[in-house]
Amino acid sequence: DAGVIQSPRHEVTEMGQEVTLRCKPISGHDYLFWYRQTMMRGLELLIYFNNNVPIDDSGMPEDRFSAKMPNASFSTLKIQPSEPRDSAVYFCASSYRGENTEAFFGQGTRLTVV
């Protein structure tokens, strides 16, 4: 398996624009996580899915953020409208079921909102 695949790797956009980040989890994994990493706040869990169903989105900072998982092999994180304070590295990760199984991370998307 190629691992968790995220696209794009880098995104530069203007304030107010819509941004869509994409993630393909590892085949067979039933959990998918979206994290945001910044210097100030470290690694924050935004939302996670189990079997394509959103379970906990309490980490989503504002209504401007939304996430979907239409099928087991694809998820999106959308920011609309984007703001400069959304600039961060966004990671997608997936895992399979058990407590003792680790999460596998993608390479991340570095988002810059100017």
Added chain:
Amino acid sequence: AQSVTQLGSHVSVSEGALVLLRCNYSSSVPPYLFWYVQYPNQGLQLLLKYTSAATLVKGINGFEAEFKKSETSFHLTKPSAHMSDAAEYFCAVSSGGSYIPTFGRGTSLIVHP
């Protein structure tokens, strides 16, 4: 509830010196514990994990960690640092039926020549 505390946001060592990165956890039930490493401009990757089989866990690149229940600790060590070990290290815990790992704030390891 589960949580992780990593003591020291930065640790600086000389090449060849012992590496010690500290992690303390809080969990009301037996935990599963993980150490991840993040190299610049990359995602997190697993170094090692504790799943109750053995208290001393060996991982990749010569790292190991020891689970100490009495101290609620899971410190990461390496006998001799290499320049290539310079990275960000994260400790994480999952427990109590939660499949969601809770991550610490991370410790940046700096290795001097």
